[in-house]
Amino acid sequence: MADILYEGKAKIIYPTPDPAIVLAVFKDDATAFNAQKRGTIPGKGTVNATVSAKLFLLLERSGVPTHYIDQPAANQLLFRRLKMIPLEVVVRNIVAGSLVKRTGLASGTVLGEAIVEFYYKNDALGDPLLNDEHILKVLATVDALQLAELRRSAMQVNAILSAFYHECGIRLVDFKLEYGYDGAGQLQLGDELSPDNCRLWTLKEDRILDKDRFRFDMGEVEGAYQEVLARVVAKAGP
Numbered sequence: 001m002a003d004i005l006y007e008g009k010a011k012i013i014y015p016t017p018d019p020a021i022v023l024a025v026f027k028d029d030a031t032a033f034n035a036q037k038r039g040t041i042p043g044k045g046t047v048n049a050t051v052s053a054k055l056f057l058l059l060e061r062s063g064v065p066t067h068y069i070d071q072p073a074a075n076q077l078l079f080r081r082l083k084m085i086p087l088e089v090v091v092r093n094i095v096a097g098s099l100v101k102r103t104g105l106a107s108g109t110v111l112g113e114a115i116v117e118f119y120y121k122n123d124a125l126g127d128p129l130l131n132d133e134h135i136l137k138v139l140a141t142v143d144a145l146q147l148a149e150l151r152r153s154a155m156q157v158n159a160i161l162s163a164f165y166h167e168c169g170i171r172l173v174d175f176k177l178e179y180g181y182d183g184a185g186q187l188q189l190g191d192e193l194s195p196d197n198c199r200l201w202t203l204k205e206d207r208i209l210d211k212d213r214f215r216f217d218m219g220e221v222e223g224a225y226q227e228v229l230a231r232v233v234a235k236a237g238p
């Protein structure tokens, strides 16, 4: 294959003959805690590419612009090339993970309304939490209108994906999004939408079906990813 444009922890991005389009090859490699923990989840690349493709299509149909174009192979997706905003946009419906540490609230506490958080996408700093002042006045990552648009879009994505996952018998606890601008300057949802960057608990029994199984050595990691794929494909269609 052609030279690599970029290699991340979970994906390799290749150029294509069209400079506006890139090919993402999803890896089975898994990392956690800023890559301090490493491993492999067999089949993860295919699960994450396929689940992402289904969810990007669902969002597009609901009016959310995304970078998704096509799935040319099981673990590969074609994306529009974006200039990425260096923010991780996290939406939370239920208290879990770092929000437990930050607030002392019990994991599983349902939030009255969903919240949006922004983290600085910077591995060297460990992706720290940012407030609006940091984003607007210190880093000048985006302006106030763009920040408002990110919040609005993230809440819209949450409404669409929460309703879809509910139909799959899954609670969408929280998730991370990344956005970028296309060549025409339009904001688009980028990256991936997979069990690597969501928390997914079954409606019955609160069974964990996401990367927390890998992060915290809970076992049955591969089975959980395959279960998400099966449930998503059963609802979204092949």
Ligand code: TMP
Binding pocket: 090, 096, 097, 098, 099, 127, 174, 175, 176, 196, 197, 198, 199
């Ligand atoms: P957190 O509770 O650890 O802050 O994670 C919130 C959500 O963001 C959760 O769904 C997992 C996801 N996430 C990522 O996708 N990448 C990351 O590097 C981290 C820390 C979290």
Ligand code: ASP
Binding pocket: 009, 030, 031, 032, 033, 034, 035, 036, 196, 211, 215
């Ligand atoms: N993806 C991040 C890493 O590899 C963190 C995580 O998902 O827990 O470090």
